[in-house]
Each structure stands twice: as C-alpha cells, then as structure tokens.
Amino acid sequence: MQLPAAFYLPDGDGLVATALTIGPWDPGLQHAGPPAALLAREAERASGIPGGQTVRLAFDVLGPVPVGPVRVAARVVRPGRRIELVEAALEAGGRTAMRLTAWRVRTADSADTASPAPPLPVGPQESAPAQFSVFRQEVAYHRSLEWRAAAGSLTGPGPAAAWTRPLCALVEGEPITPLQHLLVMTDAASGISAELDWSRATFANVDLVVALFRQPAGEWLAMDAATTLGPTGVGQCAADLHDTRGRIGRSVASLFVEPR
Structure with missing residues (x-):
C-alpha cells in the first residue's frame, strides 16, 4: 500500500492535508491529532526562547477540520526571557477550526533534583502489534503510526x-x-480507551490539554489512557504519557457524548 509521505504538503504560504489526516467519524474531516501537532510546530517557530521547553499545550477544537487546505499562524502574547505564552490558530474551510495556547520556559540543568519517572511495565518491543477497524477509509489517520498494545484492548x-x-x-x-x-x-x-461502541455513539473531544515535565525523546512514545463517562452526556479521558525512559506528563480531554 502506497501511503502519503506526510500529513501535510506545503502549498504556497499554506498547507494541504493528505489522506493520513482522515479521522474515524467522517472521511471528509481530519482527526484532531495532526492539526494539534501542526499548531505546536507553529507555536515553537514563533517562540522567542531559543531551545525552550513547551510545558503546557491547551487546544480548543472550535469545529470540524475539513481535509484540504489549512493555514496556521502564531504570535507571542506574553513575551519573556524565561517564560512566555504563545498563541496559535489553524484556519480551514474559511474559519478558525482549532486554536492553541502554549506555555514555554527557559531550560537549565536540574538533573540532581529530578523526580524518578517509572516506565510502563511493558515496553514497545514486548507489546503486541495492533490494528484498528473503526476507520472507514483504507488510508487514514490509523495508518500514520505503528501501533502496539501494552495493556488492554485498543479496539x-x-x-x-x-x-x-x-x-x-x-x-x-x-x-x-x-x-x-x-x-x-x-x-x-x-479512542483506545473508549467505553462505548463506536457504531452506536460519538464521543468527540472538544479540547485537549497536555502538560509535560520533560520533553518526549526517542522513536517510541506511549499513552496509558482511561475514559470516564458522566451522567449528562459528558465524558473525560485522561492519560499518562511516556517515552522509553519513563513518564513525561499527562493529558486530559473533555468529551461530548451522544448516540448516533
């Protein structure tokens, strides 16, 4: 199977999304992961702290992101030599579809006071290869990553x-x-920690917050996720985030839940 080389192709002063951005809910709409990464890229490019560390990223999903042309822009809204706040926005389909605020800080060596960060009990080489059946298209987001299940069932x-x-x-x-x-x-x-049947309910996230005490490193990364459903059509997904050296931070997302 021939896959696109990237999620996005440069196109003048913008970008064009490829089929690898297609999400599970609608073949004409992007999964929110690639646009989130694109916003983080733009925020770091706008940063005034060379070599700084991005410690918190808060994404708001303002609406569906269509598969097609996108534009991203960023600005520093709270400049500083040690700490800064960067704001970025992604436009698609003639509107702002996602936005990001990111705190970045200057780094220094503090290894002597660093807390231990235990790794996942099962590493990538010991984890079982996994595939997804919920995507309608043969080439979509699920093909952009190699997936291995370390615990539970991804489907x-x-x-x-x-x-x-x-x-x-x-x-x-x-x-x-x-x-x-x-x-x-x-x-x-x-998605990997879903509590509901994909064919009978939607549980799209309206935001995503990622907080990191260490920057990710290496080829393999992991998430240890759990979803909790409330009694009023709202859910929350929280995950511990890891690289092969240990835990690096956490994420949390708010879910809008309704029957299909």
Whole structure:
C-alpha cells in the first residue's frame, strides 16, 4: 500500500492535508491529532526562547477540520526571557477550526533534583502489534503510526495503553519531532480507551490539554489512557504519557457524548 509521505504538503504560504489526516467519524474531516501537532510546530517557530521547553499545550477544537487546505499562524502574547505564552490558530474551510495556547520556559540543568519517572511495565518491543477497524477509509489517520498494545484492548472497551512509532512526517520535507509525534498520538487516547461502541455513539473531544515535565525523546512514545463517562452526556479521558525512559506528563480531554 502506497501511503502519503506526510500529513501535510506545503502549498504556497499554506498547507494541504493528505489522506493520513482522515479521522474515524467522517472521511471528509481530519482527526484532531495532526492539526494539534501542526499548531505546536507553529507555536515553537514563533517562540522567542531559543531551545525552550513547551510545558503546557491547551487546544480548543472550535469545529470540524475539513481535509484540504489549512493555514496556521502564531504570535507571542506574553513575551519573556524565561517564560512566555504563545498563541496559535489553524484556519480551514474559511474559519478558525482549532486554536492553541502554549506555555514555554527557559531550560537549565536540574538533573540532581529530578523526580524518578517509572516506565510502563511493558515496553514497545514486548507489546503486541495492533490494528484498528473503526476507520472507514483504507488510508487514514490509523495508518500514520505503528501501533502496539501494552495493556488492554485498543479496539475494545476499557482502559488501554499503547506504544506508537511515526510512519510519516508531519510536513513533507521535515523530520517529525518527538513533541509533534506525541500530539499526533495523544488525541487518540479517548479512542483506545473508549467505553462505548463506536457504531452506536460519538464521543468527540472538544479540547485537549497536555502538560509535560520533560520533553518526549526517542522513536517510541506511549499513552496509558482511561475514559470516564458522566451522567449528562459528558465524558473525560485522561492519560499518562511516556517515552522509553519513563513518564513525561499527562493529558486530559473533555468529551461530548451522544448516540448516533
């Protein structure tokens, strides 16, 4: 099977989404993971702290992101030499579809006071290869990562943990960074830990917050996710995030839940 080389292709001063961005709900709409990674890329490009660390990323999904042309822009809204706040927005289909606020900080060596970060009990090499059956298209988001199940079932109900490895670039001609890979992956936490049948209910996230005490590193990253459903059509998905050295942070997403 011939896959696109990247989620996005440069097109003048914008980008065009490829089939690898297609999400599970509608073949004309993007999964939120690739746009989230694209916003983080733009925020880091706008940063005024060279070599800084992005410690919190808060994404708002303002509406569906169509598969097609997109534009991203970012600005520093709270400049500083040690701490800054960067805002980024993604336009698609003639409107702002997603936005991001990201806190970035200057880094320094504090290894002597760092807390231990235990790894997942099962690493990527010991985890079982996994595939998804919920995507309607043969080429879609699920083909962009190599998936391995570390705990639970990635397609059945209940908490689950998965390792992933990127199989494409974010933007054609650029190597995907570990942070970009993390964001492409992490938006799928509610998918691998779903508590409802995909064919009978939708549970789309309206936001995603990722908080990191260490930047991700290496080829393999993991999320250990659980979804909790409330009594009023609202859910929440939380995940511990890992690389092969140990835990690096957490994510949380708010879910809008309704029958199909």
